[in-house]
Amino acid sequence: MPKKHRTTNKKIANSLIYTVEEQSELLPFLLKSMSNRSRNSVKSILTRGQVTIDDHIETQHNYVLEPGQTVTILKNKEAVKESALIGMSILYEDDDIIVIKKEAGLLSIATEKEKHRTALHQLMEHVRLENPQNRVFVVHRLDKDTSGVMMFAKSEQVKRKLQDAWKENVKERTYVALVEGEVKKQKGYISSWLKESTTHLVYSSPNKYDGQHAITHYKLLQSNKDFSLVEVQLETGRKNQIRVHMQDLGNPVVGDKKYGSKTNEIGRLGLHAKVLSFSHPTTGQLLRFVADVPKSFLTKSK
Structure with a gap:
């Protein structure tokens, strides 16, 4: 049986960050950390991919947390905003390209089952905040469970230029x-x-x-x-x-x-x-x- 846990935590603008001090399963940890929320609300936060353990998105209720791990919870208000990026952060952006750091657990592009919680879809939403005509194009891919640096193009022409001379x-x-x-x-x-x-x-x-x-x-x-x-x-x-x-x-x-x-x-x-x-x-x-x-x-x- 996992032990009871204690946490140290801090807040940043759009997230709650906790450092795990004792072993615990993820759902009980979140229920205790967010004691002001109902069980269903906490489970929804997990299901939507708003919880990151160190560098990967985690949705399993019984994932066992170990001392020293960092748990980051993206706040609900941020998660429903079109501008909020889940499971990724932008390292660089200009008129031609966007470079991101992708977390493990995030799809690069849509599949039959998942259309929206992908790097491509989120970046498309991101660039359309400035202009509804803006688009993003896949240059290369990372597997869903691979984390790290990934690049996208902002036009078909730039995408082709990068791919043709990769x-x-x-x-x-x-x-x-x-x-x-x-x-x-x-x-x-x-x-x-x-x-x-x-x-x-x-x-x-x-x-x-x-x-x-x-x-x-x-x-x-x-x-x-x-x-x-x-x-x-x-x-x-x-x-x-x-x-x-x-x-x-x-x-x-x-x-x-x-x-x-x-x-x-x-x-x-x-x-x-x-x-x-x-x-x-x-x-x-x-x-x-x-x-x-x-x-x-x-x-x-x-």
Whole structure:
């Protein structure tokens, strides 16, 4: 049974922030922290994705909070405003592009089930506050459960310019992955030909030239006998590339059941887009954006 908890908390303009001091399940923690609200009201806040644990959106009532974690609750008034961004923050914006930091749990684009709580939809609402004709276009994607830096274009022309010369424009694209087990080599690379099955599972083909060529470079940052933190540089940007290649290495990404993981101790996928550096599509200026490595990745791999 989880222990009772104490919290230290502070308020900022649109959020309540709590630091967990003792282990507790999430719903009881929220009910105690927001004792002025009804149980149904608190459950609604959870369901709407207004609760963030460290760097990921959490909607599970029985998620177990650990001491030291930070719980952020976006206030209701902010959440219903069109201008409020849930599960993301804007790092940079000009007339051509928007760069965001996305949290794990937020979809990049709409699916059959979820149309509105996506990065694209929220940014579309954001730019239309200035002019109803404004639009936003997807340049590249991050999986729902991957956090980190992501870029969008504000016109079809800029989107095409970025995509058509992606390899030339992007100077650095660095991820960090929390993986299972102890990675043996300090650094190395994985090269394979990726194919996708009818069930949308990506895998490395045993035959050369059979599929899309994918190259992943990795460097060990820290490890213990259970987990390793690796820095990953993509030479190619194929679907699920890091996840497949880490499985090939024998060290699947934590929380990645689809690609061989047996653990989910951080309540999310252990993949984070840390750095995106590129030449601005209009000015040519070199821009570099960094999203800090999630705390849970660092503590688990110490």
